[in-house]
Amino acid sequence: MVFFMGIMFLSFKLGMGSSLPPGFFLLDPSNFQSIYGEDLGWAIDSIPFFESSDVNVTMSYAFRWRTYRRHIHNVANGTQFDYVVTEFTPNVPWAGRDNTIPCAAGHHIADGRWLRDGANTTSAGAAMDSYSLWWVSGLGGIRLNYYLWLASSLVSRLNVAGDAFFLHKITPLLPKIISVVLGYMDGSIPGGSCSHWDSVNDCIYSWPGCQGQEHNPSGGGCQPLVHSMMVSEADALVHLCTLTGNSSCVNQFTGLRQDFQARLLRYWNAGITSFDTSNSSLAPKGSSFSEIRSLASLSSPWYFNAIPLSNASQYAASWDTAWDSEGLGGPFGLRTAEKRSSQYSCHPKDCCYWGGPVWPYETSKAISGAANVLHNSGLSVQVPNLTRTRIWEMLRNYTAMHTSWVITNWTNGEPANYTLINSTIAPGSFLSGLGSMWIAEDGCAETAEWTDNAGGGYWYEHSTYMDNVLSTVVGIIPNASGNGTHSITIHPLQPFDETLTWWAVDGLLVDGRYVTVAWDATGERYSKGPGLTVWLDGVVAAHSATTQGAGLTVTL
Secondary structure, eight states, X not given: OOOOOOOGGGGOOOOOOTTSOTTOSSOOGGGGHHHHGGGHHHHHHHOOEEEESOHHHHHHHHHHHHHHHTTEEEOOOSSSOOEEEOSBSSOOTTOOGGGOOSTTHHHHHHHHTTSOXXXXXXXXXXXXXXXXXXXXXXXXXXXXXXXOOHHHHHHHHHHHHOIIIIIHHHGGGHHHHHXXXXXXXXXXXXXXXXXXXETTTTEEXXXXXXXXXXXXXXXXXXXXXXXXXXXXXHHHHHHHHHHTTOHHHHHHHHHHHHHHHHHHHXXXXXXXXXXXXXXOTTOOTTOSSOOOOBHHHHHHHHHTTOSOGGGGGGGGGGGGGGGOTTTTEETTEEOSBOTTSTTOOSSOSSSSOOSSSBOHHHHHHHHHHHHHHHTOHHHHTTOTTSOHHHHHHHHHHHHHHHHTOEEEETTTTEEOOHHHIIIIISTTOSOXXXXXOOOOSOEETTTTEEOSOGGGTTSBOOSOSHHHHHHHTSOEEEEEOSSSXXXXXXXXXXXXXXXXXXXXXXXXEETTEEEEEEEESSSTTTSSOSEEEEEETTEEEEEESOSSSSOEEEEO
């Protein structure tokens, strides 16, 4: 894919000024007209702006917000849950009401939690709150064919919006949230033939399709992904029940967290130093495990914070396959299954194949899981092979998927015709100012090409990106404690100060406070002096000379 956009914004003059829109203190959004185009007005009202000395990261961040906007829909049902986010732009037959699908909803909320919450019900933040609670409102319901990390997602939104802005919306629905999570835990949701409780093996026996991972060579069984998710769901409900003063619920989910973590740790396959599907339907003769390293089994325990801090070093070697050229470490991205597997294929002639191709769905989870490790000093010291340099490599590879990967017509193997895509397959696909940027369902890490339906690149919302940038580059960690205090920690993960010479995020709203963060190695970019600076409502709140420390914590 040819990356031909202009980069005029690199010469912007930035600074404080009364002419800036409310909430902006460092970046002038009008200077981003060339990359936000017709979406600039929406962006000014709705999102935190970001720029960096890496033009590809800056462009990809803008691109993903603009495509995300096209998946937010007002379904006008006359309730407080009028907004949804769709995975596909066109209606698809396997979706539920209003074309909603729970499979990628956790990703939708992770990115969408940064939408600003205004005073009126049509604000972008209110739309995200509507969608976050859609699944338990009785309107969207829960589809019986996919898992959703529901309670975890609600807490992630709560940490940004703050108790006063979001907790009162969650509280009346807490009994329904509990019911849904318990349904996932006992295998009744997803129901039917998709998953069930296996009393013999004491686990949720689930098929990969329940997580949107069809044709995963690990097969069905007791999956690390599902049980990691249940640890996180139990954690989230302990938090929500604590905030609402429900002690019996706290005790119940504290016990369930311990139970599901114990189950997860049983799925550690020491022979391949990886979490693995146990009681696998595709296990080789004589083994209970699939004996295949998969990205979902690597990323999930760390993404869902399901690894015990007391002995995390025992599981640190699971990350080694991410840098193994015959494992998950492809030259242009993370494979979904290791290359040494006999079932590995980079160019399958079938949809939804998780036996090797890159899937942004799981790549973005792996980056978030790595950030969870590096942001926790107690974990990071036990996982020494997972470094800032390596998470940066993952983020850079993921960014390149948006800017430089080739779109291949998977039916004949030939490069896609961009003019044809824009005019007939996906009319108006290429957004103004962003050229031929793209993100699709799956592709090949060996050749840096998208190999799924060429028309799907703008019609598909199946992963995070903005949250990866804000959590990794900026390193922002919001925390609503529930005791009336709210804080943020700024812990950038760039390998060296000079990795990015400058970056800034502005117009970021956390718990009703406007947050601005900037890194300026020399002080020349923003004229505010060199170093890492945090502003609250335009007033300096914290400063560091480097991005390499343990982070800056600010009470809001």
